[in-house]
Amino acid sequence: MPELPEVETSCRGIKPHIEGATLQKVTVRNAKLRWPVPVAELTALEGRTLNAVQRRGKYLKLIFDSGYILLHLGMSGNVRIVQQDEVIQKHDHIDFSFTNGNILRLNDPRRFGCCLYQADNSVEHDLLKVLGPEPLADVFNAELLYQCSRGKKQAVKTFIMDGHVVVGVGNIYAAESLFRAGINPKRAAGNISKARYIILVQVIKAVLAEAIAQGGTTLKDFVGGDGKPGYFKQELQVYGRAGEPCTICSQNIKKINQGQRSTFYCSHCQK
DNA sequence: ATGCGGACCTGTTAGC
DNA sequence: TGCTAACAGGTCCGCA
Numbered sequence: 029m030p031e032l033p034e035v036e037t038s039c040r041g042i043k044p045h046i047e048g049a050t051l052q053k054v055t056v057r058n059a060k061l062r063w064p065v066p067v068a069e070l071t072a073l074e075g076r077t078l079n080a081v082q083r084r085g086k087y088l089k090l091i092f093d094s095g096y097i098l099l100h101l102g103m104s105g106n107v108r109i110v111q112q113d114e115v116i117q118k119h120d121h122i123d124f125s126f127t128n129g130n131i132l133r134l135n136d137p138r139r140f141g142c143c144l145y146q147a148d149n150s151v152e153h154d155l156l157k158v159l160g161p162e163p164l165a166d167v168f169n170a171e172l173l174y175q176c177s178r179g180k181k182q183a184v185k186t187f188i189m190d191g192h193v194v195v196g197v198g199n200i201y202a203a204e205s206l207f208r209a210g211i212n213p214k215r216a217a218g219n220i221s222k223a224r225y226i227i228l229v230q231v232i233k234a235v236l237a238e239a240i241a242q243g244g245t246t247l248k249d250f251v252g253g254d255g256k257p258g259y260f261k262q263e264l265q266v267y268g269r270a271g272e273p274c275t276i277c278s279q280n281i282k283k284i285n286q287g288q289r290s291t292f293y294c295s296h297c298q299k
Numbered sequence: 300a301t302g303c304g305g306a307c308c309t310g311t312t313a314g315c
Numbered sequence: 316t317g318c319t320a321a322c323a324g325g326t327c328c329g330c331a
Contacts, residue, residue, distance in 0.1 A: 062308095103323070103325055104324075138307085138323090140326080155326095186302090191325090290322080
């Protein structure tokens, strides 16, 4: 499932095939995603031109004159471009068919994702209003993380995974970033120096940029908009490597639970 | 205000 | 081989 690099990969993969095209038909096979899919509002867009495809955090925006469709892929979702004769697979919940023959097809087995409509381009959807900055933007910097974390006892790992602090850092990249920064994931966010946040911000940006360059991380079934997997998995140093030797010190990688999510780290290299 | 656990789902894998 | 339990890329919500 998609973290920011996977959503960015999907965005880049689908964009050239549907941007500027006219939406011909919306087919909703299962409207029961995280929130009910607004079928009537989506079908009302038929005949309109898709002006742009954008990413914000882990969300995708399909922007029309009248408003935008907001997509989230949850834990297990993906979007890809298919042609009319492509066989419908299990969990292919929504098709956006365009007059140029391309179809944007949303598949999401666990249905933690969503498809919503915001009927006003000048106002952000409530879900987007509260999001923190983009990690690859200049506004995401050490000063911001430092100030935002003062007084917090929350573990730094769950802190950087909080979308209200910064978007796009999910379970894989949080673990990898903290490893590269040499920070113990259990450490309280408010107990980390500015000097260490400078390093952490640098590695978060580097890890995400590298992952995007590799087309994301395919653990099991992620595919980008072109239907191809990502290749960042081979770069992972701690995620999914419990019991294996640390690439730096050779001690065993540990696995613990934080907020009902698995955390992988090296207790020798990360303090 | 903060922080935690529960909830939402299906599919795959590990273990007995 | 088959059943069961644990676990999986996210994040909103309600409660303490």
